Amino acid sequence: SAVISQKPSRDICQRGTSLTIQCQVDSQVTMMFWYRQQPGQSLTLIATANQGSEATYESGFVIDKFPISRPNLTFSTLTVSNMSPEDSSIYLCSASRGSEQFFGPGTRLTVL
Amino acid sequence: GENVEQHPSTLSVQEGDSAVIKCTYSDSASNYFPWYKQELGKGPQLIIDIRSNVGEKKDQRIAVTLNKTAKHFSLHITETQPEDSAVYFCAARRADQAGTALIFGKGTTLSVSS
Numbered sequence: 001s002a003v004i005s006q007k008p009s010r011d012i013c014q015r016g017t018s019l020t021i022q023c024q025v026d027s028q029v030t031m032m033f034w035y036r037q038q039p040g041q042s043l044t045l046i047a048t049a050n051q052g053s054e055a056t057y058e059s060g061f062v063i064d065k066f067p068i069s070r071p072n073l074t075f076s077t078l079t080v081s082n083m084s085p086e087d088s089s090i091y092l093c094s095a096s097r098g099s100e101q102f103f104g105p106g107t108r109l110t111v112l
Numbered sequence: 113g114e115n116v117e118q119h120p121s122t123l124s125v126q127e128g129d130s131a132v133i134k135c136t137y138s139d140s141a142s143n144y145f146p147w148y149k150q151e152l153g154k155g156p157q158l159i160i161d162i163r164s165n166v167g168e169k170k171d172q173r174i175a176v177t178l179n180k181t182a183k184h185f186s187l188h189i190t191e192t193q194p195e196d197s198a199v200y201f202c203a204a205r206r207a208d209q210a211g212t213a214l215i216f217g218k219g220t221t222l223s224v225s226s
Binding site for chain 2: 031045
């Protein structure tokens, strides 16, 4: 398995500001992903973080709003830009090694 | 693209009973089907998975079955315990050029009462 850590674990932000979430994996992984989970809801894939190139975004998510970096095989960041209360959610980093996919503990974001 | 349906959305059982959660998927090219358990305030934890070349897999009190023809798979928990209470998600791996990304069902909240 892979151990994934995220920082911060939670934050309360003002609308119009941006927050960058960091994700660190304890060993090299094949793929890294970012998901969003609304309270009591399922996981929605935001994008695949590609190492050394632009992320691949799912329908409904755009780079200007959710810029993603992946400078190496074990680290990625997700920025939530120009936040509004609708961005309040749990953001989950995920990584795969072979077939298996693992998740971090999540970042709980509240936008006021 | 892939779509995963999960039922039921909530399930309440008595301690010691069995629990079954069912999922269907739409993309016949999907080939990997994991199950995750998510406890309150934590990220999803992989508990068992099955690949498309296998019909059933067991791990102690947990088993997963796959019917490729019908495109459905199920999670079976036997001798349930209060600590099994959590939200369970099924997922299917979409195999395409963008890489392997899991698509999730909507989740089942399992409550085990003692």
